[in-house]
Amino acid sequence: MKTRVKQWMISRASLLALLGVTAISGDYSANAADQSLQAGFGFRDITPPLPIHLAGYAARKKPADRVDGTLAAQAVVFCNPGGEKVVLITVDNCEGSRAFLAAPIDEIVKRHGFQAGQVMTTFTHTHSAPLLPQTLETMNLLAPADNLRIQEYGSFLQKQIVAAVDMAMADLQPAILEHGQGTAGFAMNRRVFREDRVDFGENLDGPVDHDVPVLCIRGTNGTVRAILFGYACHGTTLGGDDFYTVSGDFSAYARQNVESLYPGAMAMYLPGMSSDINPSPRSSLLDAKRHGLELAGSVVGVLKRPMRSVTGHFHYAFSEIELPLATPPSREQLLKDAQSKDDYIRRRAEQYLDRLNREQPLPKAIKLPMAVLRFGSDLTFLAMGGEPVVDYSIQLRRLFGEIHPWRIGYAFDIACYIPSARILKEGGYEADSSLIYYGYYGPIKGLAEAMIIQHFTKLIQQTR
Ligand SMILES: [Zn+2]
Known part of the structure; x- marks a missing residue:
């Protein structure tokens, strides 16, 4: 790694010499802060006290009694030379509702002058983190005393989300971005067809997206400050004996592995569009840790190979559409x-x-927030709310390949699963029965997919 940093520093020095900047290097660095994209990073430990009830599986009947690894709330702020900002937040949790996020987002907007839609929350979707207040309420059947602990943890988490953004804002510095992509093979389609129904299982022939997008963010001295990575897979490895263990699942183990290899850098996972995808194999802590190693190995492999420069500043577009539901x-x-x-x-x-x-x-429709964060043609984050199925990830990659689309799900608000037209035709959990837990009658109408693709096209045009 050292060799590479040195090479980079030499090339930057030669570039500055070529530009005739050497003699006024003091002025250059002052100028650089105004002229270049800046980035800042924040991290807060959000590991809960025990015992605490976990979210994600309706089958759990008692609180978690042990913790494995640290849960985190993380933030990365990008700031354009003109002062326009956007913040991406990731929380190690299954999900928090729009109602739960309203207070921390208001606070972030108030403190730091973000505009509506410029605060993008995502959840890693680990199914082994605490239940949150005002979230998946149909699923929450806790006794008052247990609920009180959830309320307390919820208030704590709301504060930590704001604190992570405070840290990131205080950390803004000129940044150099590089993008690359690897693969990891443990994501498996979980929809299997048995006679007349769709069931949970392992479908070796079902669609998957094994891409591992990586964004390396360096300071102007070449030091790696942060490593963002993604993958399209449910955070559902844990089960069996680990069913009552607090854990960030594979994404948190991957983050910790990457950070151990890049001391001082913050690693951050952004969830993909993956609601019909499970890790394989799954059921144990050992599986989750091994997937974490595989994913980290892929990320580090990308970092060690040549990466594509991401230049210039960003353009950002956000808006919401309404996906119509069947008649109640x-x-x-x-x-x-x-x-x-x-x-x-x-x-x-x-x-x-x-x-x-x-x-x-x-309810006659589901509100779906969508955003495009675009760095020229070098890299484009395409983010949407809900739990989108993998068909969206595959289709967006095919349609918008030339702008290097990084597909993100679970963003802003997770109202329910977001099925594709194919899945609505086939039926099953992602098409319909998952709506029970989100408190909706459905299904979503089949034209949803066309609406989503059309809206991404529009947002991408707005960021040209
Ligand atoms: Zn899910």
């Missing part, structure tokens, strides 16, 4: 569902009936 059920159907023996079906019906009784309209 009749009051008769809701009353019937409210008698269901299934807790989750019952709670969903009760919530809809409650709305009817208060003369509020029933």
Whole structure:
């Protein structure tokens, strides 16, 4: 690594000499801060106290009783020479709702002058981190005392999210960006077809996206300050004996492995579009750690090979679209569902009936936030909310290959799964039954996919 930094410093020195800048190097560095893209990084430890109930699996019946590894809230701020900023936040958790995120985002906007949409939250989607308040409420059936611990952890996490951004803002410095891509093979399509239904399993022939995008961010002295990486896979390795262990799953182990090889640098994972993809094999802490090693190995491999320069400043576009839902059920159907023996079906019906009784309209659409963060043609982050299936990742890569699209899911707000037209036709958990846990009746209508692709096209045009 040392050799490479030295080579880079020599080439920068030669470049400065060529530009005739050597004699006024003092002026140059003052100028560089105004003229160049800046980046800053923040990290907060958000490992919870025990015991605590975890989110992600409806089958869990008791709180977690041990912790393996640190959970983190992280932030990276990019700032253009003109002062325009955007912040990407990643939290080691399954997800936090729009309602849960509202307070920390307001605080970040107020403290640092971001505009609406410029604060992009993502969740690593580990299924082994605490339940959060105001999130997946249909799924939360806790006793009041357990709920109190969730409320306390939630307030703590909201503060840490703001603190991570404070740190990143205080850390803004001129940055040099390089992008590259590797692969990792443990992501497996989980939709298997049995007679007349779609079930969970391991589908060796199903679509996957094994890309590992990597962004290396250096200071002007060549030091690696941060390493961003992505992968399209659910954070669901843990199970079996580790079902009640707090863990950031494979992405946190990958982060820790990368950081151990690049001391002083912050590694940060951005989740891909991967809701129908599971790690394989899965069920143990050992599997999660091994996937973490594989992913880190891929990231470090990219860093050791030549990478593409990402030059200039960024353009950013954000807006939301509404994906139409099928017509809500009749009051008769809701009353019937409210008698269901299934807790989750019952709670969903009760919530809809409650709305009817208060003369509020029933949900007719899902709001989907979408954003494009574009660095010329060198690198483009395409981010969307919800839990998008992998078809989106594959299609966006094919359609927008020339601008090097880095596909991000679980961004801004996770209202529900975002199925493709194919999956809506096939049915199964990602198409319909997952909506029970998100408290919606569906499914989303089949034109959703065309709407999403069309909207990404529009946002990309806005960032030209
Ligand atoms: Zn999920």
